Amino acid sequence: MLVRRCPWRSIQLRLHQLWRPRQIHTREAIHDKRWPGWQVIIGIEVHAQIKSRRKLFSESFTSRPGETPNTTVSAFDSAFPGTLPTLNPKCVELAVRTALALNSKVHYHSAFDRKHYFYSDLPAGYQITQRYSPLASGGYIKLSKGDVSVGITQIQLEQDTAKSTFDGLRRTSLIDLNRAGSGLMEIVSEPDMRSPEEAAHYVRTLQAVLRCVGSSDGNMEQGSFRCDVNVSVNKHGQPHGTRCEIKNLNSVKFMMIAITSEVFRHIELLESGRSVPQDTRGFDENKAETFKLRSKADSPDYRYMPDPNIPPLLISEEYLETIRKTMPDLPDATLARLLNLGLSERDADVLMAVDSGREVGFDGELGKDAVTYFDSLAQQRDPRVVVNWMTHELIGQLTARKETFSDNPVSVEQLGELIDMVQDSKITGTSGKLLLKHIIANRSSSAPSVLAQELSLEAVSEDDNTSTRAWCVEAIEALPDEAEAVRRGNLRVLNKLVGKVMQLSRGRADAQNARVVLEDVLRR
Amino acid sequence: MHRLARVYPYRSRAGCRARSFATSHSRHSAIIHTEHAQSLNESTNALVSFPTKNHNPNPHGPLSNLTVAIKDNICTIHLPTTCSSGMLRHFTSPFDATAVELLKAGGASIIGKANCDEFGMGSLNVNSIHGPVVNPYHSPNEKSIPWAERERRSAGGSSGGSAAAVAAGMCDAALGTDTGGSIRLPASYCGITGLKPSYGLISRWGVVSFADSLDCVGVLGKSVDTVKTVFESISSYDPKDPTAATPHTRERAKASAESLLSTLDADLSDPDLSSLRIGIPQEYFPSELNTTIVTAVRKVLERLSSLGAQLIPVSLPSTPYALSAYYVIASAEASSNLARYDGVQYGTRFPLLPGADKSKPGNVYAHTRSAGFGAEVQKRILLGTYALTADAFDNYFLQAQRVRQRIKTDFDSAFRIPNAQLSNPSPNPDGVDVILHPSAIRTAPRLDSDAVSGLGPYLQDVMAVPASLAGLPTVSVPAGLAADGWPIGVSVVGQWGSDELVMCIGKVIERTSDEDDGPMADAIFGFDDVICGLDAAT
Numbered sequence A: 001m002l003v004r005r006c007p008w009r010s011i012q013l014r015l016h017q018l019w020r021p022r023q024i025h026t027r028e029a030i031h032d033k034r035w036p037g038w039q040v041i042i043g044i045e046v047h048a049q050i051k052s053r054r055k056l057f058s059e060s061f062t063s064r065p066g067e068t069p070n071t072t073v074s075a076f077d078s079a080f081p082g083t084l085p086t087l088n089p090k091c092v093e094l095a096v097r098t099a100l101a102l103n104s105k106v107h108y109h110s111a112f113d114r115k116h117y118f119y120s121d122l123p124a125g126y127q128i129t130q131r132y133s134p135l136a137s138g139g140y141i142k143l144s145k146g147d148v149s150v151g152i153t154q155i156q157l158e159q160d161t162a163k164s165t166f167d168g169l170r171r172t173s174l175i176d177l178n179r180a181g182s183g184l185m186e187i188v189s190e191p192d193m194r195s196p197e198e199a200a201h202y203v204r205t206l207q208a209v210l211r212c213v214g215s216s217d218g219n220m221e222q223g224s225f226r227c228d229v230n231v232s233v234n235k236h237g238q239p240h241g242t243r244c245e246i247k248n249l250n251s252v253k254f255m256m257i258a259i260t261s262e263v264f265r266h267i268e269l270l271e272s273g274r275s276v277p278q279d280t281r282g283f284d285e286n287k288a289e290t291f292k293l294r295s296k297a298d299s300p301d302y303r304y305m306p307d308p309n310i311p312p313l314l315i316s317e318e319y320l321e322t323i324r325k326t327m328p329d330l331p332d333a334t335l336a337r338l339l340n341l342g343l344s345e346r347d348a349d350v351l352m353a354v355d356s357g358r359e360v361g362f363d364g365e366l367g368k369d370a371v372t373y374f375d376s377l378a379q380q381r382d383p384r385v386v387v388n389w390m391t392h393e394l395i396g397q398l399t400a401r402k403e404t405f406s407d408n409p410v411s412v413e414q415l416g417e418l419i420d421m422v423q424d425s426k427i428t429g430t431s432g433k434l435l436l437k438h439i440i441a442n443r444s445s446s447a448p449s450v451l452a453q454e455l456s457l458e459a460v461s462e463d464d465n466t467s468t469r470a471w472c473v474e475a476i477e478a479l480p481d482e483a484e485a486v487r488r489g490n491l492r493v494l495n496k497l498v499g500k501v502m503q504l505s506r507g508r509a510d511a512q513n514a515r516v517v518l519e520d521v522l523r524r
Numbered sequence B: 001m002h003r004l005a006r007v008y009p010y011r012s013r014a015g016c017r018a019r020s021f022a023t024s025h026s027r028h029s030a031i032i033h034t035e036h037a038q039s040l041n042e043s044t045n046a047l048v049s050f051p052t053k054n055h056n057p058n059p060h061g062p063l064s065n066l067t068v069a070i071k072d073n074i075c076t077i078h079l080p081t082t083c084s085s086g087m088l089r090h091f092t093s094p095f096d097a098t099a100v101e102l103l104k105a106g107g108a109s110i111i112g113k114a115n116c117d118e119f120g121m122g123s124l125n126v127n128s129i130h131g132p133v134v135n136p137y138h139s140p141n142e143k144s145i146p147w148a149e150r151e152r153r154s155a156g157g158s159s160g161g162s163a164a165a166v167a168a169g170m171c172d173a174a175l176g177t178d179t180g181g182s183i184r185l186p187a188s189y190c191g192i193t194g195l196k197p198s199y200g201l202i203s204r205w206g207v208v209s210f211a212d213s214l215d216c217v218g219v220l221g222k223s224v225d226t227v228k229t230v231f232e233s234i235s236s237y238d239p240k241d242p243t244a245a246t247p248h249t250r251e252r253a254k255a256s257a258e259s260l261l262s263t264l265d266a267d268l269s270d271p272d273l274s275s276l277r278i279g280i281p282q283e284y285f286p287s288e289l290n291t292t293i294v295t296a297v298r299k300v301l302e303r304l305s306s307l308g309a310q311l312i313p314v315s316l317p318s319t320p321y322a323l324s325a326y327y328v329i330a331s332a333e334a335s336s337n338l339a340r341y342d343g344v345q346y347g348t349r350f351p352l353l354p355g356a357d358k359s360k361p362g363n364v365y366a367h368t369r370s371a372g373f374g375a376e377v378q379k380r381i382l383l384g385t386y387a388l389t390a391d392a393f394d395n396y397f398l399q400a401q402r403v404r405q406r407i408k409t410d411f412d413s414a415f416r417i418p419n420a421q422l423s424n425p426s427p428n429p430d431g432v433d434v435i436l437h438p439s440a441i442r443t444a445p446r447l448d449s450d451a452v453s454g455l456g457p458y459l460q461d462v463m464a465v466p467a468s469l470a471g472l473p474t475v476s477v478p479a480g481l482a483a484d485g486w487p488i489g490v491s492v493v494g495q496w497g498s499d500e501l502v503m504c505i506g507k508v509i510e511r512t513s514d515e516d517d518g519p520m521a522d523a524i525f526g527f528d529d530v531i532c533g534l535d536a537a538t
Helices: A008-019 A091-103 A195-215 A252-271 A319-326 A329-341 A345-355 A371-375 A384-402 A412-423 A429-442 A448-454 A466-480 A480-487 A492-502 A511-524 B001-008 B031-040 B099-107 B160-167 B184-190 B226-235 B247-263 B289-307 B321-342 B361-372 B375-388 B395-414 B456-463 B463-471 B499-518 B518-524 B526-538
Strands: A038-051 A114-115 A125-131 A140-142 A151-161 A163-167 A172-176 A184-189 A225-235 A243-247 A280-282 A289-295 B045-050 B067-071 B110-116 B173-178 B194-195 B216-221 B279-283 B310-313 B434-438 B474-481 B487-494
Touching: A008 B474, A038 A195, A038 A252, A038 B226, A091 A151, A091 A195, A091 A243, A114 B321, A140 A195, A140 A448, A195 A225, A195 A252, A195 A329, A225 A252, A225 B045, A243 A252, A243 A289, A252 A280, A252 A289, A329 B031, A345 A371, A345 A384, A371 A384, A371 A412, A384 A412, A384 A429, A384 B045, A412 A429, A412 A448, A429 A448, A466 A480, A466 A492, A466 A511, A466 B045, A480 A492, A480 A511, A480 B487, A511 B289, B031 B526, B045 B160, B067 B160, B099 B173, B099 B226, B099 B487, B110 B160, B160 B173, B160 B184, B173 B226, B184 B194, B184 B474, B184 B526, B194 B226, B194 B499, B216 B226, B226 B474, B226 B499, B247 B499, B279 B289, B289 B310, B289 B434, B289 B474, B289 B487, B289 B499, B321 B375, B321 B395, B321 B499, B375 B395, B434 B499, B456 B463, B474 B499, B487 B499
Parallel strands: A243 A280, B067 B110, B067 B173, B279 B310, B279 B434
Antiparallel strands: A038 A184, A038 A225, A114 A125, A125 A151, A140 A151, A151 A184, A163 A172, A225 A243, A280 A289, B045 B110, B173 B216, B194 B216, B194 B474, B434 B487, B474 B487
């Protein structure tokens, strides 16, 4: 790692790549009724905050939304003289997971560069990023809807900036350094999207992938997932038009509105015989239109320079293999596996839907996840029985209590034993449900077998007809009219009497057996 | 006042320089010492801040007999770290640099912060808000003049304060930093020993960056032994410095130099150097070189040769490009590193004049940066900024990196010891073990001469920058006097990680010069005159 290599060779290579004209992707022309005759080309640059416990180059913790300003800041984050960066390997791991999930080629050698500009939210006067040799390049993502695949250009690691807010009342800018130096993944797509809807699908699919591999919250509203969108329009069959970049869109909805308004703006310009200037634009949410931030001519020269402090990031094939083996499955792979186990698509969807909303843990630690829970339960058990208990009973009861799966107090061992007891007729299904409810309500950690005894929920064995007979007699006494009807031959009413027996036995009686005993008693 | 001299017996004759300081003087009161240092300081301007009380956390540590000054661009928690810049005039760091932490842990007494060129940019220590450092050397030609009224010459830079503090006897050793000669040049001008270690051996955590890929913390001291003691106590792997050499690389380098070192015993009066191959680089004897310096270097070589060392001419053909490459790389990195001094988070902020245009943030930044940085720093920021612009990047920055690579290759093909940083170095049995050259092209210039302005100061670095670009260890040791009666230094350059070897050869040179130049060496530390000067002042 510490062999300091002269990075200029890779820089030169990269410079040539940057200047190479963009490859034009051929896709069947899409005719959109909103803009007949026009083709829309969209590429998206995403900045996703890495969900690491600590920042990219310092020991300080990353901050959560709502954290007291300037409390998670180290001397390095505020660019104090004499401080030096130390790369956080957890951030690398999460970015590598992302790259693998996006079928991207992780480079064995990548490096860090400095991007310079003066702004109060950038304490060092430069941002550490990966301009010349990014962590990974190439790759694609299959969108969840339609048969569309979006190419990934590259994935790079970089620092987040601080946050500045303008206090209009005091006419002062306030700076919160909590975010300064947090790790970001910049994920650049190829210009492969053709409509605002596809752009939205891309963003949603990417969010799901990041959450799935635990690399980011992917939360646009809270700013952990920020999009810059490049839009251009051209007549069908013509080369791509001039693109404009719309910066800092903070919801999928606004992104779609911004793209649509930008498309119409370009078409209007072109149809009136003018050309589209290459601008960087902002989006006004109230007016639902974009506005000019700066033109290409005023675009700053960032004076990129290889960072002289951070040694090149060397990644071995063994490291990649370890990550590949230990990282969570992607949604597609999980679905295929679950269906293979004999689950219905509906059940698989329910399990996976539970997980898509779960909280992403720090440093890629995944929170309690329903699929893993299911996998442990289904070892040596019938997957279909297990998934029924999970989706209908466990998740059902949690939902009824307005709790999420992360609140689930039932251990895999508890639910496993419970299912086994029901399967072995040690308790009835009804008792099993009651027991589960008890465990959830009391946050009990006792074994279900112990609890069944305590609560007298053990099933009455078929041989022990004394108890069943006593409950049947009691039921007939309680429902004399129904008993009479059965005696007269109306067997459908028998179910009501069986129900009464179950009620009296608190579910311990076997319904089939109770039916036999009832018929026997009534015939006498 | 003569009593004071006896309180400071370590201000012994230069003939005893090689003797360990630990045995040559007894423990003394730090407070009295500070007073003494302050009075010496009036005539040198070497130190810029002093501790109010001496809190030594480890009074019985291995360095407890050692007094040390710290260059003012190395962070200290108890003393300001101004970098001699208006920008950091009132700055005190919230932490100690790792090197300082290690010195404290060893029990060293820190006597103050040493003047330097602003952010380490300069070769003469004249670019400083604290004013220039005056070389404490008292030339034998001026014996009749009191020390305080001696000829005012530069102490060299940028670690001029560190060198002057040691040379004036205010402390045993000083930490400096060397980016392109900033330790070796002042050591040479002041007649003391200065070590720029291999890049990455001493942690840079807490060292205010000038050019990260070149900056090295190093040690200036009265003798090679002192320098070695300090160096060994601060040269350890620090995970907080991402460019620190790993224990593995250190071991590799050590192992490579081991067999040669075991044959050399610098402590002997006549060490056998027959296994040593010394390279003499033809490119390091340019026409600008003062002829009496050549004579002094020749004398050193003759002595080494008489001890059995083989002198071998070597060529480092990329040397002529080194200075240009150095100024492009160092300035580019400096323009980046100094971007943080904007008056927003810390440091000095110069309020805008009423009515100034605040609509562009750039105006606000420019105001503080124009007022806070000195002229030399601004010049280099501008040069570096230009070298990094998209249009110039390839022709300047990348070109300079190519030159740097060539310089490294030059050295690697000259040395017999393989470069421990390379995974597969090719063996070079015909190579040399060390390279020897004059430390500077001249003796210390007068502070009021033309040499301190124009291109002069930049040329001072011409001998020093190749080793900086290649990250190699170099020690500059005194090697007699030039015709003007001022000290000359010679530099011993080694392969990366051969720090012990270069100090060992440095020590041999030190011992042999002592033998030859006994009376002259007295003059370098013309101590009685110093005391007379103080008497006159009080």
